[in-house]
Amino acid sequence: MAGNTFGKLYRVTTFGESHGKAVGAIIDGCPSNIMLSEEDIQLYLNRRRPNDSELSTTRKEKDKVEILSGVFEGKTLGTPICAMVKNEDIGTSEYNVLQNVFRPGHADFTYEKKYGIRDYRSGGRSSGRETIGRVIGGAVAMKVLKEKSIHIAARGNYDLSRLSDGKDEVDYENVDDSLGGIVECKVTGCKAGLGEPVFDKLDAELAKACMSIGAVKGVEIGAGFDVANMLGSENNDQMSAGGKFLSNNSGGILGGISNGNDIIIRLAIKPTPTISKKQKTIDINGNEIEVELKGRNDVCIVDRIVVVVESMVAMTILDFYLQNVNV
């Protein structure tokens, strides 16, 4: 139990079900005297919101953040920052049909097995809406990191041709399926010396941080899986004067510690499991059934997940930064 807190010194604890009263986070360990407003967080939450793209869910939430504590006269106090977003466009009725069904690719089955109870409305705690707490934690982390000249930026990539069925354009009206993709994240401005040896390596914690995002099924650092087919002479990053590296196959991390180069992470994003195609599954009593899921879901989640990845990476980097104050 109790897996809803991330970090050691910069600690983010999130809460909230998709269709409960609110979702949010408590940030404990944020340095004091940092300028912080609700707008600072809102900017990042807006990037996470469904947009007008045809790839995005039609659930429309304003996702307006409210800071309840930890900020006084515009500055952080060093005490816990609680920030939350109320759930508004809930529309429960459409989900009642899911009460007794284990949707393929979702956590319905495993939550039922683990807890013996679940909030079946849109996945409850396992919904993508849980990532609002992550973005709150990440937005504040990025505000702090900017003061240290550390910047984090991710971008997504996916192949729409898989949805267009050989045609020139995707017929979004009739798409009955969803699409996966790749997110790549880069950290710039991070000096050498960040990270811990052995188990709490910088790359190990980044891998955990990113793999904890619901849709992620793979994590690479630097050359990643390509190293499996490389020779040592091809993979080693040679050095020149001033501690400059002549390549960056390591992705900015050697022996679990940052080497001053850009930190590079690549993530595999699975296609959203909610699709309208007919699928075989079972109900809560173990009976085989077939389902066609017609919810308000994303055709491709990649664009919306970019800011979640940045957030997890930011929280990880800041946490190490606070542990490595001599860096």
Place this chain on the structure above:
Amino acid sequence: MAGNTFGKLYRVTTFGESHGKAVGAIIDGCPSNIMLSEEDIQLYLNRRRPNDSELSTTRKEKDKVEILSGVFEGKTLGTPICAMVKNEDIGTSEYNVLQNVFRPGHADFTYEKKYGIRDYRSGGRSSGRETIGRVIGGAVAMKVLKEKSIHIAARGNYDLSRLSDGKDEVDYENVDDSLGGIVECKVTGCKAGLGEPVFDKLDAELAKACMSIGAVKGVEIGAGFDVANMLGSENNDQMSAGGKFLSNNSGGILGGISNGNDIIIRLAIKPTPTISKKQKTIDINGNEIEVELKGRNDVCIVDRIVVVVESMVAMTILDFYLQNVNV
């Protein structure tokens, strides 16, 4: 600081430099009344040792484990198990030449930046010899898991043709380079319900556990990076009666919780950075130099890393098992 402990309830803290007096581990939280002998651990340490294969280092250590505490009359007491291996075939002299050199692909540079001091003899703490502590922790975990009918097995894969330079056989005498590969690990017998939501997902902790192994640069669960090009209908694992899944793209984990299927992890292993080919680097004063490293190193580490991967996975699974006693 302080990254040398793994786990929450099954906690393994390792110690030791490659050329110090000893390497080993304290295991805290092992259940009591488990039959345990030094031989139980030795079996796994022997699999980690260099073997007679031409791919392996010529450093020859017996790696004889000694249990110092926590076992009484052949059974675990529930108190900390300290087990260690003395370093014997040290041969320091050959390493003095490395005192002022940052070897490409090694952690020499980052340790120096982080700590302002390092044990330069074969990488000190960042040496592969550090994994002895992991295998001690893993061997005991596997002993406990076997009683729960949970089994863990990994295997390695690599492409020797890259070393043979177009010829039929590799000329090991004159190989001046090293080779990467893949390790795949499978957990069988794990019931549904293991893992925690949100940040401490089973796949997130497995990713951390595996990425913390020095040579690992990528982690995949189930279909892994293939999901980036899949449609939801291709990736979703549909279900049939009895909670059986019709495929296993999820790698046995849904929403961070085990679903009862085999758990599948694939890792990218980088080629050993120590090669005899000439490489550009810098010395401790920042001067550019060229090095040809002629140590006792592995041409391909993949076969030896297999038991380390099993160990990390076993520690992770047991730790969750102890947190999920209702499973």
Place this chain on the structure above:
Amino acid sequence: MAGNTFGKLYRVTTFGESHGKAVGAIIDGCPSNIMLSEEDIQLYLNRRRPNDSELSTTRKEKDKVEILSGVFEGKTLGTPICAMVKNEDIGTSEYNVLQNVFRPGHADFTYEKKYGIRDYRSGGRSSGRETIGRVIGGAVAMKVLKEKSIHIAARGNYDLSRLSDGKDEVDYENVDDSLGGIVECKVTGCKAGLGEPVFDKLDAELAKACMSIGAVKGVEIGAGFDVANMLGSENNDQMSAGGKFLSNNSGGILGGISNGNDIIIRLAIKPTPTISKKQKTIDINGNEIEVELKGRNDVCIVDRIVVVVESMVAMTILDFYLQNVNV
């Protein structure tokens, strides 16, 4: 940084300043399928509220709790329970005078030194109002413990004659000073075997839990400080058939582990530091000044702290219970 979370498996993270928007807590690790309502928590919060006694502050808050997550159809989901209380009777203006003053016996000086900023309104985070989060965490813990037949009850004791100045009755209108006291807490129904060896002993964690309450300056287990003048034969609890102890000087704990007897804890509560008597102190610029504090404060906090003590003890016991599932 980051000291606002209590517990390992039953984890309570609190937030909120006295005069911010709200105070509350996230409870992570509460078992699922426990019946839980806002009324269950409200009962305990009401015991913490200022009452009509002359000993109590005149700040009147309804302290109405609201559960935001983690409960569905009247039962806990196993996911984080966020519960909060809005601050209402804030009356800020009266506190502006304290902006530049370090009140004697309060944390004003140390918060300023640590954070370089503080919410000066009634102590901000260091206000007794912070204990609302503790009571939320404790109320839920007690609900769970009751199902295991473990009960926790504390009571306070103080000597009003110190306030009456030799007269028969205390003249509350003109009291310019405050009073300390003792709280004793008893845990019944706890079986033998709870607690961990060495550092995380049951008594060690209880001591931490109780000493973390702002007003507590001493903690005793069982015979407590009396043992300093006892002989072994007087202090040892001898045993009779059935594992019954003939006395309880140990306070129910041997070697850090519960022995099946009642667990007994006694706490020293300091007098509330806010008094209207003239006191010497300094302002934020280091100038010596004299203050007479005329806030809405408690003459004696002991009665109100009783439920806070029960809460901290309950959280500690439940946390160990979840770690000791074989008990």
Place this chain on the structure above:
Amino acid sequence: MAGNTFGKLYRVTTFGESHGKAVGAIIDGCPSNIMLSEEDIQLYLNRRRPNDSELSTTRKEKDKVEILSGVFEGKTLGTPICAMVKNEDIGTSEYNVLQNVFRPGHADFTYEKKYGIRDYRSGGRSSGRETIGRVIGGAVAMKVLKEKSIHIAARGNYDLSRLSDGKDEVDYENVDDSLGGIVECKVTGCKAGLGEPVFDKLDAELAKACMSIGAVKGVEIGAGFDVANMLGSENNDQMSAGGKFLSNNSGGILGGISNGNDIIIRLAIKPTPTISKKQKTIDINGNEIEVELKGRNDVCIVDRIVVVVESMVAMTILDFYLQNVNV
């Protein structure tokens, strides 16, 4: 399970049973580049050893410490320091008689209940010999703290007249009983700002650290239990220019954070439970028996426990120091 690690950033994990092969500790998180030798630790271990006083056990161990890792060329590496002491004067035979007996005042009963197995030789893990690991951790912490001009010193106090039975001198040959006492510890040189709010207060962690020592049954900070009978005007520490406090009832801690004054802790030490007087107890089968314990035990443990108290306090202070780098 798993309570054998102390600290967050300065982490000490101890191991070892009284009559196993060795006792010791791994220190993780010690800053690098600190001069450290075995002699530095030995000095503190010698203070813990039984001395020639009539109050002390006749078990004679050299308690020679050996550092296995983490130190290179006389300086700490920043990697885990493993240090151990081999058990030598074991003399097991005399303890076999205890195999089936629960000694009054000892942890025999609770260990059996918790683990279903125990090393009955002199208490195994619950023996006072466990404190060697604490002193190792404390000795290194004090070495680091001295560089920050923070010093820690404790002293013991006990009333021998209780043993002399009205006569002028204690007849040590025929003493059949043991004696408790008080240890007071003072920390000097600690600046204001150390400690965390709410749960991880400096006094809360000190209380845990000290209460985790086997013989401790009470902890006071500053005026301690005296505050129960004090008025606010008597207890508040007023201030004068320069942030000087006119008294130190707070014991150097306000709101859980150091205020720059000396930190004062007082501990109640129970009499050693091993006495030769006849006592009632039960055997492992629940039968009532009487025992007269004739081991090699201490009449009064207070003098030997002083260095253990200093060690626990040092570990606590250093751990906070590393978390509060701006102090």
